[in-house]
Amino acid sequence: MIELRNVHKTFVLNGRRKVVADSISAVFPRGKAIAILGRNGAGKSSLLKMISGSMDPDSGEVVVHGTVSWPVGFAGSFHPELTGLQNTRFIARVYGVDTDELTRFVADFAELGPHFELPVRSYSSGMKSRLAFGVSMGIRFDTYLVDEVTAVGDASFRSKSERLFKQRLEESGAVMVTHAPGQVRRLCDHAGVLENGELHMYDDVEDALAHHKSLMQATA
Template sequence: MIQLENVSKYYATPGGRHYVLKDVSFTVPDHAQLGVLGPNGAGKSTLMRLFSGVDVPNKGRIIRTGSISWPMGLASSMQNALTGKENARFACQIQGISHKQVGEVVEGIRDFAEIGKYFDMPVRTYSSGMRARLNFAIAMAFDFNCYIIDELTAVGDQNFKNKSRATFEKKRQNASFIKVSHSLEELRAECNMGLVLNKGSATIYDSFAEAEEVYLQNIK
């Protein structure tokens, strides 16, 4: 469960404060499969960072129960100077995987990513496809109660895409997720709730279809 209490988040700009969220309160329940909707620049990514605890609100507080992932997606959690393996190992250490299990999890990531010998080379030498594969493989290596997904889409060839989808399907049977995606179709298929961001306000809806309707009205 993630509960926001009177949360405000703003960025200082030369023209004054730009509010992403202004005095927002709502609760994301335990079994939510929540799709987040909002126009570009509405603060979807910032909200995802707040949910996961990477960023902190300027005012108000966020209460979290259960384990929550980092914001998985385009903003990759990787260091270019490290090899794929070292990045995977770092992710394990950060998630508190015990010493004995780290090797096993890292090998699992190697198998899943299917990037061959590049796994032992610095990430800076990767193509964007390889980077995305590694990103996805690391993201799927851990079990969370709630996944925060910011444009993490299945990439690569058909085979890898199918495998990615199947893995995520399995994860979402026992876990909730909060998802941002440019594809409305994808959200429609996966989400049972919707959250609409609009000019500093955030409203949660118990059905995704309802949220979608409001969102489409907003951007007209």
């Protein structure tokens, strides 16, 4: 379970203040998949980073019960001079999982072939994302944080990614940022809409999708 307690976050860009979290309080139940919807720039990814602990709120607190992943698919923490294999083994040691088991899983899933043993700096953005998704899914967490991850790669890889993610949801929960209504319907139990720093939570994903659609039409 994840609790947001009066979480507030403001950015100042070019002298202008942008509130992405205005004293948000919410509970994400354990074992449930929660979609976070909202317009581009609403602060969805920032909210995910605060939940992960990689970004601090200005005030309030995020209380995490159980283990929570880094944002799934995030490739920014890979060391560019190390190979995909070396990065995978390093992450396995950090999280205390079996190094060989994680390496086998990632090598098979990410489909990088010989590139797996080349420096990450030589990877395309898609290759980095496939590596990051494989590493993320290869480690079991109580809650996965997901930022549009299954949009990576061709149709076949996206389908494989979603199938694997769905398997993980049989035993874990998730908080996921997505713009895909079909994905929300297929994967999520509940949903929230982030707008002007407020998070509107819905038990029924159709209600959240209707809210999100109205926002998108208003700005079209």
